Amino acid sequence: MIGAVSTSLLNVRSMPTPSSAILGQLTEGMVIKGEGPFDNWIQLHYKDTFGFVSAHYLRPVNDLARLTGTVNTNKLNVRQAPSTSAKHLATISRGASIKTLAFLNDWLEIEFNGETAYVAARFVDLVYVSKGYYAKVSADLLNVRSAPYPSASLFGQITMGGQVWVEGQQHDWSQIRFNGNRGYVASRFITPMTETAINAQQQDPIALSDHQDDVIIPSAHIEQGLSRLTPTTILTVTGSSEQRNAAATWNRWGALLTDLSNNKQLDVACALAVLCVESSGKGFEQNNSDRMIIRFEIHKFWKFWGQHNPQQFRQHFRYSNDKVWQGHEWRREPIGEWQSFHGRQSNEWQIFEFARQLDENAAMLSISMGAPQIMGFHFERIGYQSVLEMFNAFAGSIQGQVNGLFNFFSPRMLQYLKDLAFEDFAGMYNGKGQKKVYGDKIQKHYGAFKKMMPNPEQQHS
The missing domain is CATH 2.30.30.40 (SH3 Domains)
Structure with missing residues (x-):
């Protein structure tokens, strides 16, 4: 059994009885893997020996x-x-x-x-991490470290009264978000804030401005009532590149994909194969501060902004006139060196942020977003009133991205997938110029997944 501690402190006992010796304690959110339950007790490895915890105080790790x-x-x-x-x-x-x-x-x-x-x-x-909370720093200077150890490298310091967003705890340490990254602080130097205090500070612009750089609250970590994502059956990531890609994607989002596919009466292997091809089944990039995966299309930015500002556009952006999806390069300074950027998320975000300074709406219309790589200019088609609304939903959770994929499927696209006519589907999803390339990739990933799990529709979550 795999479970997360659901109480502030959970005793680890030497025997599966409430009166046995206490070996130690686990804090809320810590994940354990053990055998059982046996009469409501879980047996686990603890400090080079065996210990037991009450299964009553564990909750499933679904996401x-x-x-x-x-x-x-x-x-x-x-x-x-x-x-x-x-x-x-x-x-x-x-x-x-x-x-x-x-x-x-x-x-x-x-x-x-x-x-x-x-x-x-x-x-x-x-x-x-289930539900975070605000806390206020009670030390003159609070060290933020890269790991929950006194000897871990120092990320920085937060002054007295600064606010932090706490995601979880490990023993005497609190896991926080710091400058867009995960950091750790000693729990004894922070105090949880009451809802009244938070509301009062939000209404006080002076108080907020004092510490606005100290607290970063990522929307993806706020409780949103998300559906279960991970499937009951976990696949080993082995075999061909297509099999490894399909297995990893299934392990991440299989439960959600199954539910949405069943609603469309679609073989989940089809939807999974599309996600594999579009983004290797990933919606966020850990090596880019867990930001949403994007692709900035310069030729689209020309359409939405450049043609109205041609001189300024040509100082910073260029692409192939023949095959507009190729030859994408940019430069920050009008006399700087041209540089390519596709293939690395930090570079994609660099040019995107630059374009946002020129025209935020046009920049968002010009990117493909998240795991399904849906272009921003399709925001109305998938049910949003603005491209900003779509951007926030996709940046906030993988569920927003996968829901967007299924909302993007037209009746004809769905029929092509049901008929396994992947090249015809790719012609509509990726464009006619690339339909054979993408159709073949979808076919290979579909076959790889079916080989590993012939009847995925039976894997209910």
């Missing part, structure tokens, strides 16, 4: 996007497959952050340098 992990050993091997004999890819140090994609017995499937890799689960402390 792996809310998991955060921290390496708890001096050196941890990252491997290509879930085996000690698998190829060694890298070594990561104590305190490093881990993005978990799946549980595979004694291994964690993780995202590493944009790829899928594996680490031994017992060397990673996991926290399940």
Whole structure:
């Protein structure tokens, strides 16, 4: 069983009885993997021995996007497959952050340098973020560290009275958002804020301006009543590149994809294959501060802004006249060197943020967003009143992105998918010029997933 602690402190006992000796305590949100339940007790490994916790105080871990992990050993091997004999890819140090994609017995499937890799689960402390809260700093200067250890590297400091957004706890440390990244502070130096205090401060512009740089509240981490994402059956990410891609995508969003596909009477393998091809099933990029995956299309920015400002456009942007989706380059300064940017999310966001300064609405219309890579100018088609509304929904949660995919499917697109006419589908989804390339990719991913799970429609969540 895998569960997250649902009470502020949970005793770990030496035997499965309320009167047995207490070995230690787990804090709210900490994730455990154990055997059971046996008479409402879970047996787990704890500090080089066995311990027991009451199953009553555990809740299921349904959404792996809310998991955060921290390496708890001096050196941890990252491997290509879930085996000690698998190829060694890298070594990561104590305190490093881990993005978990799946549980595979004694291994964690993780995202590493944009790829899928594996680490031994017992060397990673996991926290399940369910609902965060504001807290105020009560120390003169509060150190923000990269990991929940006194010796971890220092990210920075927050002054007395500064606000932080707390996502979870690990023993005596609180996990917070700091400058768009995950950081850790000693819990004894922060105090949870009451709703009254928060409301009062929001109405006081002077108070807010004092500490506006101290608190960053990512919408993706605020409780939104999201549907379950991860499926009951988790696949091992092995085999061909298409099989690995399909398995990783299924492990992330299989439950949600199944529910939405059933509503459309569509084989979930079809929707999954489309997501695999569009974005490798990923909606956010860990190596880019967990920001939404985007692709900035310069030729679209010409349409929405450039043609009305041609001289300024040509100083900063250029693309191929023949095949407008090629030759995309830009430069910040009119006399600077031209640089390409596709293929790296930090670069995509760099040009996007620059374009937003010129015209925010036109810039948003010119990007494809999230896992389904739907262009911003389709906002009305998928049910939004503005492109900003679509951008916020896609940037806020994977559910917003996947819902957008299914809302984007026209009746004809759905029929093509049901008929397995992937090239015809790609002609509508990706454009006629690329329909064979994308159609073949969708076909390969569809076949790879069906080979691993012939009857995915039976995998109810």
